[in-house]
Amino acid sequence: MRQVEIGVDGGAVKTSVEDWPFNPPFDLHDPQYSAMEIGRDGFETAWQRAHRAPDG
Known part of the structure; x- marks a missing residue:
């Protein structure tokens, strides 16, 4: 599982299962x-352009 979050400034952060031990991704079944x-x-394009969240 992977996720890309696009910020209001247009920047994108990518996260995956390794990043979610305490902060799971949004419930994508939520309407x-x-x-x-x-x-x-579109997701693969966004994933390639996004950067990893800084540690900590």
Whole structure:
């Protein structure tokens, strides 16, 4: 599982299972997030452009 969060400034942070021991990703089954869902190709493009969150 992977996630990309796009900030209000347009910056993107990518996280994966290794990053979520205490902060799981958003519940993607929650209806409020359904409008934010993108397709596979769009996600892969966003993943490649995003950076890792700084440690700590």
